[in-house]
Amino acid sequence: MIVAQNPSPPILELRGISKRFLKELDFAGRMAERLGADIHEELVHAVDNVSLKIQQGQVVGLAGESGCGKSTLGRIVAGILDPSEGQVFYRGQDVALMPAAQAQATALKIQMIFQDPFASLNPRMRVQDIIGEAPVVHGIISRKEREDYLDEIMLSCGLDPSYKRRYPHQFSGGQRQRIGIARALAVKPEFIVCDESVAALDVSIQAQILNLFIELREKFNLTYLFISHDLGVIEHISDHIAIMYLGRIVESAPSEALFENPNHPYTDALLREVPRLENRHAEFAPIRGEVPSPLAPPAGCHFHPRCPRAFDPCAKSAPQLVTLGGERQSACFLNDISMSKNG
């Protein structure tokens, strides 16, 4: 555990969060299993013992390849999923142990913005209801104040308030994403989980939305958990970055430090493979293999079958996430060797 450097508790803290999904057998499957067929219930460790602290006003980037559990973790933070194990602390208080009224208030303070602006807006609701319904229901504004409040929120998200009687299908992808952002902001949140929020957008629109995120953060003093597979985007927006691989955080460090000098071999490989404008006529030297199935992750360090620097202990046990000075944490046995050499 790292010692808190700030006297105030982090706005959000995850302690030992795990999430397992069990795919239960249907009737036919159970009968087949009884008759001796080789079918079993499938258990996926989507998130495996993740601890993370997010300070007020920080943008924490969560990066990793598909199936690494980053979206599941985001959903746990947003309160959409309950963790199988572990605790979520919001401003120092365990969310699971809060009284109902406080739990609801906390849920409002943590909002989520989704990837697909086509699927996450109700096609049969007008924009004024999509954005304006929740703040009225939760008593943040009165019904009378709604029109003015709508105009204000829409303007701050770069939407023309005269469009508020329109339906989502009348907007382009970028504008819909702005509606999604306005909806999240309307309930005055403090913490926003952005799950691949710019992944579906064109480059020029993506830049507009990223700029909007940066602008809103300053204007409303927001804290973001920014989930993306796109390391260029993550690098651009984040103060601190956590890299996940098959349900575990393998490295977590301030953005500069992570990109200058990655510690974990997976981070290193991942960063080298980010296509960049500056890298012309690149020599692609990809890491071997693919992310293994989360149904049957490799023993020990999940990355060892693909790791160019794997050695004996990697296959036997899982390395713990240890603090390496400053705010950097990494889970790799190579650090034990270098530490014992130095010490």
Next chain:
Amino acid sequence: MSQSQPTLQIEDLKTHFLTKAGDVKAVDGISFNVNKGEVLGLVGESGCGKSVTGFSIMGLIDHPGKIVGGRIIFNGTDLVGLAETEMRKIRGRKIALIFQDPMMTLNPVLRIDTQMIEAIQAHENVSRKVARLRARDALGQVGIPSPDERLRAYPHQFSGGMRQRVAIAIALLNKPDLIIADEPTTALDVTIQAQILYEAQKLCRDTGTAMIWITHDLTVVAGLADRICVMYAGRIVEKGGIDEVLDDPFHPYTYGLIGSVPSRNKRGSPLYQIPGMTPSLLKLGSGCAFRERCSRADEACKNMPQATKPKPGREVRCFHPHLETS
């Protein structure tokens, strides 16, 4: 075929969709060449006509779409207006297409070997056994482990990255002279994307296959392509060598696109923003299609700018290019 002749020459190609709502000029007068062993990056945002360009070359434009003008000269033959029987001899054999979603190109109910052998036998009179061996070699060539066993698998038994490799292997089967890759790595993870890019790069170098890499992602093209064409609203607005265009863009759109890409030296600061969004191709007036979003636009832009060559090997379609920067 002489040494200097490009594999593909496109001259003033126009592909329009004649819909009830009006003519959609998806591709409106584009010209470019692709040489042997060269990778050409065709870059643009959704709806700019980059995929339609690929389909036009393959002769896969369906009603209401129609190639209304221009020439597509492939190894000396004009493909526009070529009889379907002739086109079938070229399509899949001399020119191959790789799509973004490999699930679209692979038949889900047929084994990989069936599909690959069929693709070989459609163009050549070879035995099943020989075709199978070639299919196996192609799978090995794109880095699929134990190709003998994998030949007997169905598409759903492959991961996304592996499926894309199969699609590439099928494209390679008949040793095409030109491969058109339409956003082939967009749906893939970074590490898998790097693997596919590695295979593509190796392929062009080793076999001299020409490639058109269609994408919206400038960063991918930066690493892979030799030359780049930037498309906007059905036209090529800028073209040139990859280094020249990315380091010193002339067209305001290219300039904006490059500024929009998050990169190392722009961390935390606002990105350059192109205002507005891509115009509907139905409502394009005369004049430069980018002028509504362009900070340099003025009266002159109400006319259509012609392609000019401010520097050797460079071409730009703009009245006010960024020429002063250097």
